[in-house]
Amino acid sequence: xxxxxxxxxxxxxxxxxxxxxxxxxxxxxxxxxxxxxxxxxxxxxxxxxxxxxxxxxxxxxxxxxxxxxxxxxxxxxxxxxxxxxxxxxxxxxxxxxxxxxxxxxxxxxxxxxxxxxxxxxxxxxxxxxxxxxxxxxxxxxxxxxxxxxxxxxxxxxxxxxxxxxxxxxxxxxxxxxxxxxxxxxxxxxxxxxxxxxxxxxxxxxxxxxxxxxxxxxxxxxxxxxxxxxxxxxxxxxxxxxxxxxxxxxxxxxxxxxxxxxxxxxxxxxxxxxxxxxxxxxxxxxxxxxxxxxxxxxxxxxxxxxxxxxxxxxxxxxxxxxxxxxxxxxxxxxxxxxxxxxxxxxxxxxxxxxxxxxxxxxxxxxxxxxxxxxxxxxxxxxxxxxxxxxxxxxxxxxxxxxxxxxxxxxxxxxxxxxxxxxxxxxxxxxxxxxxxxxxxxxxxxxxxxxxxxxxxxxxxxxxxxxxxxxxxxxxxxxxx
Amino acid sequence: xxxxxxxxxxxxxxxxxxxxxxxxxxxxxxxxxxxxxxxxxxxxxxxxxxxxxxxxxxxxxx
Numbered sequence: 001x002x003x004x005x006x007x008x009x010x011x012x013x014x015x016x017x018x019x020x021x022x023x024x025x026x027x028x029x030x031x032x033x034x035x036x037x038x039x040x041x042x043x044x045x046x047x048x049x050x051x052x053x054x055x056x057x058x059x060x061x062x063x064x065x066x067x068x069x070x071x072x073x074x075x076x077x078x079x080x081x082x083x084x085x086x087x088x089x090x091x092x093x094x095x096x097x098x099x100x101x102x103x104x105x106x107x108x109x110x111x112x113x114x115x116x117x118x119x120x121x122x123x124x125x126x127x128x129x130x131x132x133x134x135x136x137x138x139x140x141x142x143x144x145x146x147x148x149x150x151x152x153x154x155x156x157x158x159x160x161x162x163x164x165x166x167x168x169x170x171x172x173x174x175x176x177x178x179x180x181x182x183x184x185x186x187x188x189x190x191x192x193x194x195x196x197x198x199x200x201x202x203x204x205x206x207x208x209x210x211x212x213x214x215x216x217x218x219x220x221x222x223x224x225x226x227x228x229x230x231x232x233x234x235x236x237x238x239x240x241x242x243x244x245x246x247x248x249x250x251x252x253x254x255x256x257x258x259x260x261x262x263x264x265x266x267x268x269x270x271x272x273x274x275x276x277x278x279x280x281x282x283x284x285x286x287x288x289x290x291x292x293x294x295x296x297x298x299x300x301x302x303x304x305x306x307x308x309x310x311x312x313x314x315x316x317x318x319x320x321x322x323x324x325x326x327x328x329x330x331x332x333x334x335x336x337x338x339x340x341x342x343x344x345x346x347x348x349x350x351x352x353x354x355x356x357x358x359x360x361x362x363x364x365x366x367x368x369x370x371x372x373x374x375x376x377x378x379x380x381x382x383x384x385x386x387x388x389x390x391x392x393x394x395x396x397x398x399x400x401x402x403x404x405x406x407x408x409x410x411x412x413x414x415x416x417x418x419x420x421x422x423x424x425x426x427x428x429x430x431x432x433x434x435x436x437x438x439x440x441x442x443x444x445x446x447x448x449x450x451x452x453x454x455x456x457x458x459x460x461x462x463x464x465x466x467x468x469x470x471x472x473x474x475x476x477x478x479x
Numbered sequence: 480x481x482x483x484x485x486x487x488x489x490x491x492x493x494x495x496x497x498x499x500x501x502x503x504x505x506x507x508x509x510x511x512x513x514x515x516x517x518x519x520x521x522x523x524x525x526x527x528x529x530x531x532x533x534x535x536x537x538x539x540x541x
Contacts, residue, residue, distance in 0.1 A: 311517035346510035409509025
């Protein structure tokens with residue numbers, strides 16, 4: 001690939017968009033560069049299920065023609081992005097990472113896809129994920145394992161692992177992922193990029209396939225907080241055909257970026273989030289919190305005692321997942337990979353009484369967060385308790401206890417991300433450091449409902465001083 | 480609380496009709512053990528005064 005193309009892909013959306021608007025770079029040129037990079041790295045990363053050469057080239061030509069007519073559609077105009085393969089794309093197969101839906105071709109775009117296209121983005125591929133988005137490793141039984149660009153023998157996180165890998169490897173400028181328990185934020189932290197799960201109801205889920213109605217979100221992965229704001233701007237808003245969305249006005253998410261954070265209050269939970277951590281993760285996150293204090297934020301300890309019952313939240317998820325799989329499980333159970341099959345089947349044991357109790361616990365946890373969020377503007381936590389495990393690892397050891405990292409009984413990786421799926425509160429991960437082995441670590445900020453602008457403002461301020469900002473995977477330095 | 484293999488068989492094979500082997504049935508167990516632990520933990524928690532509803536603080540109509 002010519003050096004110029006590599007350099008183009010190394011820019012952020014914020015940096016490249018003005019060049020497109022000024023006709024210095026064409027959407028066709030940028031898309032060709034992204035497709036070339038995708039083809040070059042696919043054998044190494046396994047990050048796509050389908051690369052959309054023809055579709056992307058056609059979209060790029062259309063966007064270029066629009067530009068030539070003077071129709072600039074905004075900062076995503078001509079920007080190559082990826083879409084997780086559990087989000088419907090009209091006329092393009094959408095497998096949900098499964099063999100069951102290997103030939104599924106939706107007739108309609110998901111609402112977020114429609115919005116991205118309307119904003120002028122170019123979709124270069126459907127991204128690999130954990131089978132049925134049901135796990136945190138993106139080691140897919142049918143489409144292969146996604147590899148972490150920072151260390152190829154490690155997982156990229158999941159379930160939106162293809163998206164995290166593509167953004168980190170400078171193949172795409174952004175990815176649209178989904179997050180039912182951390183599936184945007186975990187690839188964000190493991191791949192050293194920004195990942196946002198906005199407030200439940202902020203972004204339409206229409207067209208998100210085989211999922212629970214309770215707690216799933218579609219959200220962006222990007223290389224910077226500013227780009228995250230640009231992506232959220234494009235996909236946020238009420239969808240009259242999705243009753244989970246809320247008619248709250250969409251603010252300008254970039255308006256507060258660059259404003260100082262002095263005087264804002266951050267809460268550090270005294271329990272749950274820091275209870276079970278890899279020492280290198282804990283050190284990096286505490287340094288990040290100290291950096292926010294240096295920026296003038298006030299640190300307060302907060303308590304979330306109801307989080308001792310957080311395990312109960314999984315009860316509802318088990319039952320919801322079983323119902324989501326009902327159309328396929330009976331007739332196609334032999335097409336399921338073992339991790340998802342056995343985990344899903346366990347949902348049959350959930351009693352209605354226990355489900356109801358789980359929903360009551362969820363309510364109590366929500367009330368507790370609501371009270372705490374009256375005292376502080378954001379919570380600060382590690383995004384994941386450990387750095388990315390090896391692809392071959394079946395377990396991880398924390399505090400002397402061994403936990404499964406995939407399949408039935410797993411969940412330790414997502415213990416800091418799943419609470420925000422239950423509360424619906426917005427949460428973002430920002431790179432905050434690296435382990436000695438060179439694996440990224442993420443800081444999670446959790447905000448109040450529909451206050452993504454404030455969350456992005458704080459994340460942006462931190463990003464400017466983060467030790468992790470500006471580093472690229474070695475595989476890119478080696479060309 | 481321990482789920483016996485007979486219970487696993489009754490629910491997965493006989494009631495739901497999945498012809499899994501004994502070995503495959505055992506692979507469901509770790510998820511169920513998490514479930515049982517969570518249920519056990521809830522026994523002492525009084526949930527009788529909890530009402531349904533959401534608590535999102537939304538400023539509507541702006």
